[in-house]
Amino acid sequence: MSVILGIETSCDETGVAVIRDGRIVLANEVASQIDVHKEFGGVVPEIASRQHTKIISQLVEKALRDCSAEIDAIAATRGPGLMGSLLVGLCFGKALAYAWAKPFIGVHHIEGHIYSSMFCERAPDFPFLALVVSGGHTQLVQCPAPHRYEIIGTTRDDAVGESFDKVARLLGLPYPGGPSIQKAAEGGDPGAYRFPRAMLDTERLEFRYSGLKTAVLYALREEKAPNIANLAASFQAAAVDVLLIKTKQAIQMLGAERVVLAGGVAANRLLRQRLTAELGIDVFLPPFAYCVDNGAMIAAAADSRFRHGLLDPLSATPDPSLTLG
Numbered sequence: 288m289s290v291i292l293g294i295e296t297s298c299d300e301t302g303v304a305v306i307r308d309g310r311i312v313l314a315n316e317v318a319s320q321i322d323v324h325k326e327f328g329g330v331v332p333e334i335a336s337r338q339h340t341k342i343i344s345q346l347v348e349k350a351l352r353d354c355s356a357e358i359d360a361i362a363a364t365r366g367p368g369l370m371g372s373l374l375v376g377l378c379f380g381k382a383l384a385y386a387w388a389k390p391f392i393g394v395h396h397i398e399g400h401i402y403s404s405m406f407c408e409r410a411p412d413f414p415f416l417a418l419v420v421s422g423g424h425t426q427l428v429q430c431p432a433p434h435r436y437e438i439i440g441t442t443r444d445d446a447v448g449e450s451f452d453k454v455a456r457l458l459g460l461p462y463p464g465g466p467s468i469q470k471a472a473e474g475g476d477p478g479a480y481r482f483p484r485a486m487l488d489t490e491r492l493e494f495r496y497s498g499l500k501t502a503v504l505y506a507l508r509e510e511k512a513p514n515i516a517n518l519a520a521s522f523q524a525a526a527v528d529v530l531l532i533k534t535k536q537a538i539q540m541l542g543a544e545r546v547v548l549a550g551g552v553a554a555n556r557l558l559r560q561r562l563t564a565e566l567g568i569d570v571f572l573p574p575f576a577y578c579v580d581n582g583a584m585i586a587a588a589a590d591s592r593f594r595h596g597l598l599d600p601l602s603a604t605p606d607p608s609l610t611l612g
């Protein structure tokens with residue numbers, strides 16, 4: 288039995304969780320800074336780190352109160368992310384590890400997202416293909432065994448979550464763009480505009496989302512009375528279409544038997560429905576609460592690292608451009 292305290296502060300959510308045996312959540316505290324950054328239309332790094340500093344000890348105390356278990360190891364996100372934000376969680380975690388004389392584990396943020404699949408009703412077995420879709424990443428990752436990753440496809444420009452955020456801004460919808468576009472799209476016609484699906488003429492597992500954003504901008508400029516629901520639905524349909532097509536290509540190339548969805552955009556209902564309906568293999572969709580940044584996913588990845596003896600020294604430093612694998 289292992290009990291891990293996980294801390295996530297790579298961007299604008301402060302997440303603290305305690306989990307047992309890699310998938311039983313004993314406490315899960317998330318403080319979102321959305322309201323603070325909303326007026327700027329995106330995350331302001333200096334404000335983000337100050338907010339983490341303000342709230343982190345409260346969240347850790349609450350998480351520890353919520354569960355009465357003895358902690359075996361402390362984990363925190365080491366990168367990638369915003370330097371000031373990463374520093375808050377990593378230093379807090381290392382200080383606790385030092386004070387309690389417990390092992391410390393630094394976790395890659397995307398490894399954390401991939402491990403949010405441990406909170407599915409049934410956890411995925413290795414090997415699997417992960418489709419990572421978030422604010423900063425759009426990647427197809429081959430995961431042959433625990434903590435081994437090969438990135439087989441990635442974006443050449445914007446990440447898909449970033450394009451939801453940018454298009455929402457164009458359409459006058461609130462930050463964060465993903466949930467607002469999904470909501471606006473509910474009443475819209477996804478076939479109203481035929482927006483471009485980039486990179487479909489190549490076998491390469493690459494994505495491009497910048498052209499899609501520009502296409503929405505041009506369509507918007509041409510309309511005297513733009514129908515925001517139709518624009519949102521047509522954009523969402525195009526964005527999701529490309530993810531589906533490239534994931535199918537990757538499954539064929541690898542002969543993959545299961546797919547794990549990960550990252551904030553994994554909360555998108557159209558994407559979840561289409562992956563389940565169209566892939567024809569096992570698809571693991573993390574519960575909504577564990578899609579956007581949270582401490583439980585960091586603790587889940589750390590639990591496996593702990594069991595594999597992959598510990599880190601207290602000299603570990605944050606790395607804003609940490610690579611996976």
Ligand SMILES: Nc1ncnc2c1ncn2[C@@H]1O[C@H](COP(=O)(O)OP(=O)(O)OP(=O)(O)O)[C@@H](O)[C@H]1O
Binds near residue numbers: 297421447464553579
């Ligand atoms: N329902 C949704 N549909 C589409 N996108 C969504 C939805 N919910 C959240 N998102 C998007 O998910 C992103 C946030 O995800 P996440 O918190 O994982 O990103 P991040 O941590 O900033 O980036 P990264 O994980 O790449 O470092 C935002 O771009 C947001 O718009």
Ligand SMILES: [Mg+2]
Binds near residue numbers: 400421551
């Ligand atoms: Mg994230």
